[in-house]
Amino acid sequence: MYYIGIDIGGMSIKTGLVDETGRLHFKKVFTTKPDEPSLIIISCIADFVKEMLAENALTLKDISGIGIGIPGSVDSKKGTVRYCCNINLVDVKLVAELSKLLNFKNIKISNDANCAALGETRFGAGRGAANTVMITLGTGVGSGIISDGRLFEGGFSAGAEAGHTTVMMKGGDECGCGFKGHWEAYASATALIRQTKRAVEKAPTSKLAELAEKGVTGRTAFDAAKQGCKAAQKVVRKYLEYVGIGLVNLCNLFYPEIVIIGGGISNEGDYIIKPLQRYANKYVYGRGYNPKIKITRAELLNDAGIIGAASLCMEQS
Amino acid sequence: MYYIGIDIGGMSIKTGLVDETGRLHFKKVFTTKPDEPSLIIISCIADFVKEMLAENALTLKDISGIGIGIPGSVDSKKGTVRYCCNINLVDVKLVAELSKLLNFKNIKISNDANCAALGETRFGAGRGAANTVMITLGTGVGSGIISDGRLFEGGFSAGAEAGHTTVMMKGGDECGCGFKGHWEAYASATALIRQTKRAVEKAPTSKLAELAEKGVTGRTAFDAAKQGCKAAQKVVRKYLEYVGIGLVNLCNLFYPEIVIIGGGISNEGDYIIKPLQRYANKYVYGRGYNPKIKITRAELLNDAGIIGAASLCMEQS
Incomplete structure (x- = not known):
């Protein structure tokens, strides 16, 4: 049996077949028109699911559950999407509609950053930990929290918005x-x-300025720093x-065993992980008598969203 | 049947008899020497319990559980206290030791701010809500979180330290x-x-300066403000x-239905609640599409700690 993971973005919808060990067996990226009416977008998602199954000579009878990560605000208990900023899924009963179209019952949704955190915790850098925080340093700052082995979404599934x-x-x-003054305004790649x-x-006249002539990205400062530019x-x-x-603020509130760093900036690896580990060791509240928190890099990278979404439907989510 | 709630402070230990509806039937405050060895302090707590029971013609057979709120860092699962800053309970197996002394099994502990939040949510200002945040504005800033009807303590019971x-x-x-730059350095009564x-x-030459001559407290600015002092x-x-x-940071992470304000500053009532409500309405992330969060004043006041500690042992803690 497989689980289907769906990671919805503004311009593309990634779908994948994931087994119960978190292995991604097949992945397909579909493009979509983010401005279509909500029901058309949902109908497209249903078509993508059918198309992926057909390509793999499978049917929905081979699928244990479908999980979907949404780039916006959802009510995961009700299966509704309240709002997305870059695709027109607004105030819509996503689970009920998709369930009707596919004639399939076990469909779950959550925010995309939550899905990534769940995927990394179950099957990636957080394996074995009951309490983790995942921080995604990309265009924005995403955050997802696993507490006592379960996805922590806050009331109305509207919490875990550390970037703001x-x-x-x-x-x-x-x-x-x-x-x-929000954290995202300082810690995102955009902010960098x-x-x-x-x-x-x-x-x-610095090396930084020289490298910046080709256009500034989230890597420019790191590249120049490694070449000795003060x-x-x-x-x-x-x-x-x-x-x-x-990161320390999140540790003081959630006290995870592991903080997982993802997003484009995490490609810098130890160059960022080591200073962040030193920072946490120095500043986490109660560091003198509480267990040490480990800072580490994400492992599933771009697949965390699909794998995490799929794992929404696995036991104990 | 009763529950015993114990609220440990630096100079005093409050004990109370609480029934399953959260009603406090008897309360007694004992003084203690905070510098005694840990085991002596625990032995005193056992004596206080016996003394209170004797005064009420009860025995431990009439007690369903004993809950204790600790002004420091605990591991509630292990029943141990890691550290307290104003009483010498450090690195000690409180639950095991007290259990041995009293020959009584159902003893639970948590941080004191967590206990207050649990008490207020079950039996005070948060009745009926599944998700609450309680903020105590006193000498420091305490915070306690109830998530999905349960006390949220973070990993190793070391989280929920919003003041830091x-x-x-x-x-x-x-x-x-x-x-x-910690929140406590701006939002505590000490900071005020x-x-x-x-x-x-x-x-x-202001009214504020005039009132301050009698000594500045957490009330001085409020008193002068109400008299029109700019x-x-x-x-x-x-x-x-x-x-x-x-407060908004906590809402963005935990998205409670209700935020309960306690501590000395909360005596200002609507004079602080109304502006805080306006602030939350304006700044909580996703306020346009997520449910509105209610800001309200604590109801149990000084008894929240005892009642909350007692309720640690009630079902669903």
Whole structure:
């Protein structure tokens, strides 16, 4: 038996066949039109499921459950999507509608960052841990929490939005959501790019400025820092401090055994993991008498969303 | 049948008899010497329990369970206390030792702020809610979280330390724990007193300064503000903003139905609840499509700790 994992994005919908050990057997990425009416999008999802099954000579009788990760606000108990910002799934009974279209009952949904955290915890960097926090450093800052072996979504499945907690309450940088001083405004790749550009203006003759001429990405500051550029090293040091502050805040609230770092920035590996580990060791509350928290890099990478979504339907979710 | 609730503080240990509806039938406050060896303190607790039972012509056969709130870090699953800062209960098997002394099995412990949150949720301002956050604005800032009807303690029971999350990452005020920029350094009564004293220096001819001559407390700024003093109103406005920032952070992570405000500052009632409600309505993430969060004042006041501790042993804790 397989589980189907579906990871919905703005421009593409990734689908996969996952077994109960978390192994991804087949993956297919479909493109979609994010502005179509909700019911058309759901009908497309049903078609994608059927298409993937047909390609693998399977039917829904071979499937134990379908899990879906949503880039927005869901009510996982009711199976409804309240709001998505980059695809038109708004105020819609996704589980009920899809269930009707496919004539299939075991369908579950959650927020996409939650799904990634669940996938990494069950089958990736958090294997064996009962309490984990996953932080995704990408365009935004995603966060997902596993507590006592179960996905923690907060009331109305609306919690775990660490990217939008305030870490700089006076004069903070502006967040994508419109408010100032949120963690995401300092710790996302987008924020790092902004920080890099500011540093380039201040140090126009630096290696950082030279590399920036090709266009600034989330890697520019890291690349220049590794080549010994002081200006870049300062950017990286400050950026990791910003990441560390929110990471420690999450540790003080959830006290995980493991914090898993994902997203594009996590490709820097030990170059970011080691300083973050030192930061956590120094600043987590009660570090003198509470168990040590391990900081580690995500393992499932781009597949965490599909595998995690699939595992929503596995026992103990 | 009764439950015994014990609320341990630095200088006093409160004990009470609580029934399964959360009603406190008897309460007694014992003084203790916080510097005695751990085992002596535990032996005193056993004596206090026996003394209270004798005074009420009861025996341990009339007791369903004993719950204890600890002002420090505990491992509630193991029944051990890791550390307390104002009483010498450090690295000690509290539940096992007390159980041996009393020859009584059903003893549970948790952090005192967690107990207060549990008491208020089951039997006070949060009755009927499955997801609540309680914030105690006193000498420090305590926080306790109820999630899906159960006490949320985080991994190793070491989480829920919202007072020590960073809200001001550059140039922040110093917290009691030694680090800077923590929420407690801005939102505790201690912080409000500091903020009031600063304002008095800047406005030495104000009503605030006049009231401050009798000594500054957590009430001074509120009293002067209610009498129309602009300087005091500014202190109160900023202070409530500080409280609001951390409150919204907790909402974004836990998304409770109700946030319960306790501690000395909560005596200001609607004068603080209404602005905090407006703040939450404006700043909680996803407020446009997620259910509204209600901010309310604690009801059990000083008894929340005892009642909550007792309810640790009631079903579904």
